[in-house]
Amino acid sequence: MRIEAAPARDSDDLIELLFFAYRDFVGDPDRILAEYGFGRAHHRVLHFVDRYPGLTIAELLDILRITKQSLNRVLKDLIDQGYVEQRTGTSDRRQRLLFCTPTGRSLTADLTRVQVRRVARAIEEPAEAEGRNGREARIASAQGFLLAMIEPGDRPAVRRLMARRAGMRA
Amino acid sequence: MRIEAAPARDSDDLIELLFFAYRDFVGDPDRILAEYGFGRAHHRVLHFVDRYPGLTIAELLDILRITKQSLNRVLKDLIDQGYVEQRTGTSDRRQRLLFCTPTGRSLTADLTRVQVRRVARAIEEPAEAEGRNGREARIASAQGFLLAMIEPGDRPAVRRLMARRAGMRA
DNA sequence: CCAGATAAGTCAGTGTTGTTGACATATCTC
DNA sequence: GAGATATGTCAACAACACTGACTTATCTGG
Incomplete structure (x- = not known):
């Protein structure tokens, strides 16, 4: 695989591999999401809310690096359709804590499954040049x-x- | 001996790290691109045309996994503004071989630079848990x-x- | 306790990048 | 010459990001 030890060259290859890896990595869940009329933005919200129940809007915005308006559009979909629910914060009642409903957890599990499959396979594979x-x-x-x-x-x-x-x- | 629970957990972490890594990875060039009025789609075309001069439209479509129409929009921008040029294929005159102009190579180099910096740093760093x-x-x-x-x-x-x-x- | 800061929600408009579908043109292959 | 192939183009549409402006509810410090 590697031909030369020039650092920029190795990095170039990694840049390109990262593009291909990410392309296929998001491709898996995309097919499932399409069945629900959701997109990647919905997936990202589901993922983080599922993994970190009680996340606030501000925290989610900081993670996703998108604007409040962009988040709200997809979050509204997920809430209206019963995948995510909001609870008023206890210590600070201005906050809206986000949680997945059982339906939301179930969908997220389906999405996670296909991604875990790919990642687990990538870890499990021999990886030829990788020695012992x-x-x-x-x-x-x-x-x-x-x-x-x-x-x-x-x-x-x-x-x-x-x-x-x-x-x-x- | 369930090979299920623990690996899924590691994979979950990798999934999340891949999201964060990619988020920052594309964030670097985005800032430069904005100065030129270009977006990520333009970057991807520049990257592959620069790296593989003489690429055909069909090959590029297969790499990027987008439609001809999507590609054409950004490719037209790059050609009209003198970053990429097309030459008629020699063995098959239906093909359009793509090449970066000197200007295109220069812009691509700027974009690559910031990404190489990040990747090279990621490789160079100690990486604590990574042994010897x-x-x-x-x-x-x-x-x-x-x-x-x-x-x-x-x-x-x-x-x-x-x-x-x-x-x-x- | 109230003024100002903060958390969140919303309205309206815009841009990039992807999609389908239909069709045109040039060129190659049999 | 017929049909396949490579590319280009028009039009409409959707997802998802943005800016800017504004509202409401709630918290916090003086």
């Missing part, structure tokens, strides 16, 4: 690379967010 | 993971495409 590293090492590598791709200033927020899950279902 | 693997191993890991994320049936096409570069500039 084990499965665990491959997971750590992939996570390390992707995390390092995130804007350094944003990494603490991502870590903090993902750490929430540790405390969840004990 | 070297830089070379991290590159191989990342490439292996991303390639394995691509739809298996499409991998040969991707390999074939990327192999073109090997023969290019010596």
Whole structure:
């Protein structure tokens, strides 16, 4: 696969592979979403609300990096059709805490399933040029690379967010 | 021995990290593109035409997975504004071979620069949990993971495409 | 307690990028 | 020369992002 050790060259290849990987990665759930009349924007909301129940609007906006108006359009769809519900915040009653309904969790599970399948396969595969590293090492590598791709200033927020899950279902 | 629970969890994290990584990965060039009145679609065309000079319309459509009409809109912008040029195919005169003009190469280089910076940094960083693997191993890991994320049936096409570069500039 | 900040919702308009469907033209292949 | 193929184009439409302006409810500090 790799021909030369020029850093820019390796990065070029990674840039291109990231494009192809992401293209196929979002392609899977797209087919399911189409059956429901939803799009990728709906998927992203479902994913984060499902994974981090009680997320506020502001937090979701910060994660997705879209405007309030853009979020509201898809969020409204999901709420009106019973996939997501809002509860008034307890400590701050201005906040709207977001939760998936059972229907929403079920749809999200379907979407997650196809993506997990692809990712799990990518981890499980031999990966030819990869020497004697084990499965665990491959997971750590992939996570390390992707995390390092995130804007350094944003990494603490991502870590903090993902750490929430540790405390969840004990 | 259920091979279900734990891997799904790791995959879940990878799915989320891929979202964040891609979000920031495309965010860099977006800022530059905005100065030219271009969008991501223009970037993708520039990238592939720059990297694989002489690409045909059909090949580009297959890479980008969009319709001819979608491609044409952005391609027309790039041609009209002198970033890309078309030459009639030599063996098959129906084909239009695409090439970047010097201006196009220059813009693409600017776009590539910011993405290379991010990727190179991601490779260069310590990556804490990653044990004693070297830089070379991290590159191989990342490439292996991303390639394995691509739809298996499409991998040969991707390999074939990327192999073109090997023969290019010596 | 009230003034100002903050969280969220909404209306209206716009732009990019994707889609379908229909059709035109040039060129190749048999 | 007939039919397939590569490309280009017109028109309509949808998803999803944006800006800007404004409202409502609620919190917080002086």
